[in-house]
Amino acid sequence: MITGRTRVFGLLGDPVDHSLSPAMHNAAFAALGLDAVYVPIRCSGAEVPALMRALALAGGGGNLTIPNKRIGAGVARSIAGRPLEACNTFWSQDAMVVGDETDSVGIARAWASLGRPSGDWLLIGTGGSALAAARAARNAGVGVLVRSRSPERASAFRQELGAMGVGAGSAPIGMVVNCTPLGLRKDDRLPLELDDMPGTAAGLDLVYARGQTTWVRALAARGIPARDGREVLLGQGAAAFERWFPAEPAPVEVMRAALVRGLT
Numbered sequence: 001m002i003t004g005r006t007r008v009f010g011l012l013g014d015p016v017d018h019s020l021s022p023a024m025h026n027a028a029f030a031a032l033g034l035d036a037v038y039v040p041i042r043c044s045g046a047e048v049p050a051l052m053r054a055l056a057l058a059g060g061g062g063n064l065t066i067p068n069k070r071i072g073a074g075v076a077r078s079i080a081g082r083p084l085e086a087c088n089t090f091w092s093q094d095a096m097v098v099g100d101e102t103d104s105v106g107i108a109r110a111w112a113s114l115g116r117p118s119g120d121w122l123l124i125g126t127g128g129s130a131l132a133a134a135r136a137a138r139n140a141g142v143g144v145l146v147r148s149r150s151p152e153r154a155s156a157f158r159q160e161l162g163a164m165g166v167g168a169g170s171a172p173i174g175m176v177v178n179c180t181p182l183g184l185r186k187d188d189r190l191p192l193e194l195d196d197m198p199g200t201a202a203g204l205d206l207v208y209a210r211g212q213t214t215w216v217r218a219l220a221a222r223g224i225p226a227r228d229g230r231e232v233l234l235g236q237g238a239a240a241f242e243r244w245f246p247a248e249p250a251p252v253e254v255m256r257a258a259l260v261r262g263l264t
Contacts, residue, residue, distance in 0.1 A: 007036040009244065010055050012048055012072075013065030016040035018184060020208075020262040021063060024237050027258035031251045036060070043068075049075045052090050053097055061091030061244050066181050069128025072099060085164065086128035089240040100243055103132030104139065106235030110204050110227050111140065111175060117202045117225070119174025120167075122147060124191045126157035129206050130179035134166045143169035147192070173198040183207035183215055190215050194222060206232055210263050230259055 011021050017040065025038035041062075043051055048064070048071045055062050064072040064087055072087035076099025087099040111117075120143040123130045130146070137144045144166050148154040158168070176198070178191035184207055192215075197203070203219045203226035212220070212228050219226035238250035 008060040009038040010041040010062040024255045024258045031254040045071050056092040056097045086131040102236040102239035104136040105239040106232035107136040109235035110231040114202045117174040119172045120169030122173050122176045125179035126153045133177045138166045143167035145169035173201040175202045178205045183213040
């Protein structure tokens with residue numbers, strides 16, 4: 001039962017109706033007997049600051065998804081003592097809204113599940129998810145190339161990566177990462193055409209879908225190692241959970257089971 005003591009966590013973005021974060025986190029809360037609930041909240045960027053403050057300062061928090069991760073970075077204070085280029089997880093600490101970026105944790109897990117392919121990474125997109133992928137690449141010791149429909153955004157993004165200490169990538173490419181929302185809708189074009197895939201690079205799609213995304217299925221049909229975003233979602237979700245409940249290890253297998261149910 002939801003009461004005045006229930007901690008409320010929300011997913012702030014647009015779209016949010018496809019997300020399995022509510023199922024994953026509510027399963028974790030139930031398994032540990034926590035008085036908390038997680039809800040999807042469709043909102044515009046202009047509404048994000050007020051919603052973040054309301055949720056966090058009431059004792060809850062949440063996550064930010066497309067297209068709000070950069071906006072959240074301007075609202076939350078970093079707990080790591082460094083600027084937040086993008087923020088996907090927020091809560092309160094010392095009566096302040098604080099935040100972190102946990103997507104890179106999930107991306108690193110997905111890269112490991114692909115066998116840690118050697119070579120630099122090609123990122124498709126320049127938003128908050130691409131920043132997280134770039135941070136994961138830096139932590140993995142690989143460089144980054146960027147592809148965007150806008151040369152201006154690509155150029156600005158490369159400068160941003162340089163300021164973050166992310167090295168410029170070069171061939172051979174080890175992994176291509178779709179950091180765009182392409183694939184959420186069945187009629188979306190592919191984030192990168194198969195004939196444009198460099199060499200034997202693996203593919204990581206940050207989008208996830210029942211039966212895998214169209215891009216992942218197409219890559220697999222060509223014998224190219226590929227994963228969709230379910231491992232990323234699990235990894236970032238477990239890391240976010242432990243930010244909100246630092247005394248409770250995330251029940252990863254419970255969370256994984258919730259995702260499996262949602263994707264079958």
